[in-house]
Amino acid sequence: xxxxxxxxxxxxxxQKFSAAGDGMHLEAxxxxxxxxxxxxxxxxxxxxGMQVELYGIDYVSFPLAELKRAIALAEAxxxxxxxxx
Numbered sequence: 264x265x266x267x268x269x270x271x272x273x274x275x276x277x278q279k280f281s282a283a284g285d286g287m288h289l290e291a292x293x294x295x296x297x298x299x300x301x302x303x304x305x306x307x308x309x310x311x312g313m314q315v316e317l318y319g320i321d322y323v324s325f326p327l328a329e330l331k332r333a334i335a336l337a338e339a340x341x342x343x344x345x346x347x348x
Contacts, residue, residue: 275293287346
């Protein structure tokens with residue numbers, strides 16, 4: 264069986280941003296084909312807690328260590344809007 268080759272991301276580029284009315288988010292970018300477009304966003308809200316959103320990924324791979332780094336940063340920095348109250 265021939266599996267398609269994934270688009271490999273060596274290092275996730277992680278950036279925090281405050282979404283109006285939706286708290287602090289963390290997004291991962293760095294795909295070679297579209298380096299600035301996020302493909303993972305971590306967000307949180309009061310009812311559902313921490314969430315991971317995946318965007319339009321055909322076939323992407325990256326080191327597990329990079330995912331662990333992103334999760335650790337998200338756990339420290341991502342919070343729901345109520346954090347500001």
